[in-house]
Amino acid sequence: MKQIFVACTCAMALLTAGSAYAHHSMEGFDRDKNVTLVGTVKQFKWANPHSWIEMEVPNDKGGVDTWNIEMTAPFVLVRAGWKSSSLKPGDKVTVVGHPQKTGEPGALFVSVTTASGETLTDRPPAPAPAAK
Amino acid sequence: MKEDAQVQKQFQPANAFLMACLFVASAIGVMAQSAPPVPAPPPPQLGALAPSNIAKTREKPAFDLTGTWLHAFSRDNPFTFAPPPGFKLTPEAQVHYDAAKKARAEGKAYHDDIGQCWPAGLPLIMTRVWPIAMIQKPTVIFMVSGFMNSTRIIYLDGRKHTDPDLVIPSFNGESVGHWEGDSLVVDTIGFVDDHHWLDSGIPLSDKTHMVERMRMLGDGAMLEIEYTISDPKSWVGEWKWTKRWKRVDDTDITEASCLPDLNAHMPSVTSKSVNVR
Numbered sequence: 001m002k003q004i005f006v007a008c009t010c011a012m013a014l015l016t017a018g019s020a021y022a023h024h025s026m027e028g029f030d031r032d033k034n035v036t037l038v039g040t041v042k043q044f045k046w047a048n049p050h051s052w053i054e055m056e057v058p059n060d061k062g063g064v065d066t067w068n069i070e071m072t073a074p075f076v077l078v079r080a081g082w083k084s085s086s087l088k089p090g091d092k093v094t095v096v097g098h099p100q101k102t103g104e105p106g107a108l109f110v111s112v113t114t115a116s117g118e119t120l121t122d123r124p125p126a127p128a129p130a131a132k
Numbered sequence: 133m134k135e136d137a138q139v140q141k142q143f144q145p146a147n148a149f150l151m152a153c154l155f156v157a158s159a160i161g162v163m164a165q166s167a168p169p170v171p172a173p174p175p176p177q178l179g180a181l182a183p184s185n186i187a188k189t190r191e192k193p194a195f196d197l198t199g200t201w202l203h204a205f206s207r208d209n210p211f212t213f214a215p216p217p218g219f220k221l222t223p224e225a226q227v228h229y230d231a232a233k234k235a236r237a238e239g240k241a242y243h244d245d246i247g248q249c250w251p252a253g254l255p256l257i258m259t260r261v262w263p264i265a266m267i268q269k270p271t272v273i274f275m276v277s278g279f280m281n282s283t284r285i286i287y288l289d290g291r292k293h294t295d296p297d298l299v300i301p302s303f304n305g306e307s308v309g310h311w312e313g314d315s316l317v318v319d320t321i322g323f324v325d326d327h328h329w330l331d332s333g334i335p336l337s338d339k340t341h342m343v344e345r346m347r348m349l350g351d352g353a354m355l356e357i358e359y360t361i362s363d364p365k366s367w368v369g370e371w372k373w374t375k376r377w378k379r380v381d382d383t384d385i386t387e388a389s390c391l392p393d394l395n396a397h398m399p400s401v402t403s404k405s406v407n408v409r
Contacts, residue, residue: 025241025247025332025400027236027239027240027241027244028239029399030239045394047394048262048386048388048389049389054397070399070400073261073278073388074386075263075383075386076261100399100403102239102403106403107399108399
């Protein structure tokens with residue numbers, strides 16, 4: 001199974017374009033593309049000004065690549081349902097992110113799905129529809 | 133006579149030494165008279181938090197900024213301070229602007245100093261993703277950003293700007309404010325001359341002058357600031373923007389430090405092929 005694939009998701013790019021979720025330039029990420037990474041969490045850092053995920057992803061050559069996934073600030077993640085214990089080393093996860101334009105193993109976080117099927121993003125869940 | 137001559141001879145070196153001392157002393161005296169007088173130090177400024185300063189009678193402020201505020205990001209309220217249409221840069225700044233434009237076209241970041249842990253400074257520190265705690269006293273407003281723990285101080289006690297020869301340049305500059313009707317008008321100078329940017333490729337210098345007109349909207353739920361910024365080292369004329377912040381009562385700021393070991397896991401700031409300097 002090919003474990004890394006890149007898909008053009010223009011709609012997603014439009015939604016996130018201009019996002020102010022970082023303090024520095026995001027020029028290095030290709031926001032018109034998503035990369036899906038299936039791998040194992042090596043480290044999840046719960047820290048200001050940015051959190052990040054370091055994960056190991058099997059590559060096509062039979063080896064393992066270490067990817068750094070750049071995230072937004074914890075106070076934003078809290079509003080999206082995150083805790084410092086949301087990810088632990090050894091967790092099997094599927095991460096979606098905007099890849100680096102250079103092809104280096106790094107990405108800007110979009111979402112993560114854990115082995116239990118829970119998906120977390122960096123945006124608050126949509127409010128429940130009002131009762132009629 | 134012989135004895136006298138011997139005594140006189142013995143005293144000769146002592147006389148020479150005495151004369152030399154007198155000459156040096158008189159020379160110092162002449163120099164002291166001709167040297168320019170040492171300027172008197174500026175009169176001490178009563179501290180903004182001194183109880184006797186706070187207790188002085190002042191006009192009633194139009195509003196109280198005390199609270200936690202977050203830049204209300206939207207398409208018509210961006211966090212960037214982009215140059216206005218038809219802007220004109222100085223030749224020095226144009227070099228940076230063109231290089232940043234080229235880098236952007238290549239998918240690269242140009243002099244992303246904030247990513248490399250340099251302070252954002254004003255005005256960018258006001259529109260970061262992190263909230264800002266503002267504490268207002270009659271004499272001063274403290275603004276502490278949830279990003280990099282950056283502290284901004286706006287003096288309201290009537291003081292003038294520090295003598296340019298004495299001011300210590302900083303990324304947030306020196307701000308003094310006064311009330312005009314429903315607005316607080318804040319004047320800021322005293323900025324650093326390097327690693328300080330208004331926008332990608334547009335440097336700010338020690339000649340930056342910033343005026344902010346702050347007012348409350350929506351019964352105190354929204355803060356609006358109209359910016360007028362000039363920098364003759366970088367562009368011609370004054371540029372204006374209007375930004376808004378929302379009061380966020382359900383959060384507090386926390387410490388945020390830019391650290392090398394954290395940055396090491398941030399592809400956007402560590403990739404040498406992406407960051408152009």
